[in-house]
Amino acid sequence: MIRLLFIDDDTGAQKTLRMVLAGRCLVTAALTGEEGLRLLAETEIDLVLLDINLPDIDGLDVLERIVALPEPPPVVMLTAYREVRFVKQAIQTGAYDYIVKPYELKELEGTIRRAVQNAYAHRPDAGTPNAAIALERIIGESKAMHDLRRLLIRYGSSDAPVLIQGESGTGKELAARVLWALSPRQAACFVPVSCAAIPETLMESELFGSERGAFTGAVTRCGCFERAQGGTIFLDEIGEMTVSAQAKLLRVLEAKELIRVGGSRPVHLNLRVFSATNRNLKAALRENSFREDLYYRLGVLPVTLPPLRERKEDIPLLAACFLRTLSEKPQRLHPLAVDKLQTHSWPGNVRELKNVIERAALLAWGREIRARDLIFL
Numbered sequence: 001m002i003r004l005l006f007i008d009d010d011t012g013a014q015k016t017l018r019m020v021l022a023g024r025c026l027v028t029a030a031l032t033g034e035e036g037l038r039l040l041a042e043t044e045i046d047l048v049l050l051d052i053n054l055p056d057i058d059g060l061d062v063l064e065r066i067v068a069l070p071e072p073p074p075v076v077m078l079t080a081y082r083e084v085r086f087v088k089q090a091i092q093t094g095a096y097d098y099i100v101k102p103y104e105l106k107e108l109e110g111t112i113r114r115a116v117q118n119a120y121a122h123r124p125d126a127g128t129p130n131a132a133i134a135l136e137r138i139i140g141e142s143k144a145m146h147d148l149r150r151l152l153i154r155y156g157s158s159d160a161p162v163l164i165q166g167e168s169g170t171g172k173e174l175a176a177r178v179l180w181a182l183s184p185r186q187a188a189c190f191v192p193v194s195c196a197a198i199p200e201t202l203m204e205s206e207l208f209g210s211e212r213g214a215f216t217g218a219v220t221r222c223g224c225f226e227r228a229q230g231g232t233i234f235l236d237e238i239g240e241m242t243v244s245a246q247a248k249l250l251r252v253l254e255a256k257e258l259i260r261v262g263g264s265r266p267v268h269l270n271l272r273v274f275s276a277t278n279r280n281l282k283a284a285l286r287e288n289s290f291r292e293d294l295y296y297r298l299g300v301l302p303v304t305l306p307p308l309r310e311r312k313e314d315i316p317l318l319a320a321c322f323l324r325t326l327s328e329k330p331q332r333l334h335p336l337a338v339d340k341l342q343t344h345s346w347p348g349n350v351r352e353l354k355n356v357i358e359r360a361a362l363l364a365w366g367r368e369i370r371a372r373d374l375i376f377l
Contacts, residue, residue, distance in 0.1 A: 001026055001136055001317070002116050003044060007036035007062065008051040008078065017049075020105050023320045025112065026141050033057030037065060044146065045073050046116050049108075050095075052079040052086075060093060067094030074115040078103070134181035137174060139321055140314035144306040148175070155301050156182030161253075163238075163298045164276040166305030169349030172276040175305060176234045185272055188231030193224045196240035203245045205261045208252065214262020225258055225269060232272045238298065239279030239290060250294045273298065308346040308353060315341050318350060322357040323369075331361055333369050340371045352376075 030036035052059035074096040209223035284290035360373040
């Protein structure tokens, strides 16, 4: 979600923009230039939307002070003026773009998105031009989600293995895909593998490939690791892998090469490894059901996703997002429905919330979802 600072003394415009961009942008409002500069110093901001006419300081002066910061966010100017002189001065001072009032909201949102994408593309730690779009998929404004976004940005530029841990339904594959989109390997493939869904007898051939005649029915084909060459492989539910399969995986990771089942020619690997589990792997180490050497090989860069019950302030944002994507008609949540959502314990986490919202959208008679429409299984 884009964090937007809107500096404008028009309270009506502030309210409209916050409502229109709900779920896509977190709008922080400032009615004066000084208040905007103070909020910018105290808050992490992705973009500043700045009106030229402010009650205390000229907008161009505010622009100069923003671009003088060590790592300034992009600034889009709002103006009622069409003079070339003003436009030239704003762009030369450092504004990303300008929009003439009255503006179309779709045009404004498009400019905001392009400005943030451009800013991330030129950050040394952002990885790719798609970084802003990728990070928007991590929905939430709680401290835990801000910390998660910062961590993913830092990990994106590395090529080290990442271990993502969290309860079922917290979005481990989503975090992996966002991390892939933030990385230099985002132009190559992302290959997800569910370790729990592969029978033990087929694990080696599924991961590392096979040669014709290696076993009954075997054909010559590459496995998941070869398909991920140049890109990223995501080993989901890694905690369900047997100790025997873990040993074979460890050997491949350490040697950075594999030999297909029934083959003799080594295949050198160039890929990044993400893995995920909902199990407590440290407890599994004590029980000898997970190899310690593999644990430390996979967990160079650890990520832990918080359960939904620990970030209940994000529930209204998530619910609004799901309503936009799941419902064919415009719908909103009644305040009592929001209260009911925030008092639930959410054992199924975000996946459970999505199911509850989809069910409520079908059960609600009108455009407002009420508490009685929320059914928990």
